[in-house]
Amino acid sequence: MRGLWLDGLRVTRDGATVVELNLTVAPGEVVTIMGPSGSGKSTALAAILGTLAPAFRASGRVVLDGRDLTGRPPRARRIGMMFQDDVLFPHLSVAGNLGFGLPFGLRGAARRARIASALAEAGLEGFADRDPATLSGGQRARVALMRTLLAEPAALLLDEPFSRLDAYLRGQIRGFVLDRIRQTGLPAILVTHDAEDARAAGGPVLPPAP
Template sequence: MLRVNAFSLSLGDKTLIDELSFEIANGQVLSIMGPSGIGKSSLLHFLSGSLSPNLHTKGEAFLNGEDLLSKSIQDRKVGLLQQMPLLFPHMSIIENLMFAIPADIHKQERTHMALNALEKLGIPDKANALPNELSGGQQARVALLRTLLSKPDYLLLDEPFSKLDPALRRDVRTFVLSEIQKANIPALLVTHDPEDAKAMEGECLTLEPLIK
């Protein structure tokens, strides 16, 4: 479970988020909506350990009862999925997948895991293709599976469907929710699109601008 207590975010003397609290159970997705500039992505950076030093925060964050904020970014075991798939353009698809798998796993087993992921996607013939040879929907699915192959303890989703056309968006949303449920980890989605939140089948919080 991912739990955040009384999270507040400010930039200078302007408060963007004031004492936000929530819990996300394993296998569930919490969606957060709100206008641009309100601090949605900064909340994700807070949880991943990559927040800009220009922003000031208060609050607590716990994963399965352990204090997240006491851990360095490399020790948080967080998965991040963003608007662009961010696949390495010079690596083949199987190389992209294998790159995410922990290095202490034998290369033969890593290859097997990557090939299984491609079978799951229905594109085993694309193992040696470069990312730009895949469709947008295929790239999005590969990016998610690459993230999950790294065995994250929790997943942060930053507008991951916004660059997809409507038909692809529906399919990729369904795939993402299914994979999160299989991985049984908590996930936090920030989005502008209420359909994204609806597709994730979990609680949705809407942030409103603060007048301060």
């Protein structure tokens, strides 16, 4: 079965349930989770990604394209993540950031070509050697998405990725990200508190329970 399946995923802390999710996300679909701060949205994403802090306990299963990910380390899950900030690595160039997610086996000209085509797709031709700190907010967001996609994830998690962008850039970057998701056919979960994000995503919207 293709897609992302959260099978009774429940996160507890000191015995109390923080968040509980039961849902399936089809390839190319974007499920939006809305809710105020502190409602456990980010905790849910950490559980899916496998980066929960030791104080939390998770039960239930995370199944991606038929693979049970429960208990696997984050690096082996093939789940891409976009953060509120771009979290570009400040000590690497733009190309270095993009290359970080590429498979190790891809070398030389082939590697450079992949990075160049990713830059072209993001409208950032010639930016390979730039310092990420010199990029605009919109450019950084696009580099962050391309970096995530170059790692060839099988699903995407988006943790309020547009909330730090100003109104004009917001619509533009949102369109860019959602287009890429539909093109690549990835199942995606978008966490946001902006109803406009949910509408643009077009998929089911749910408040996390409880």
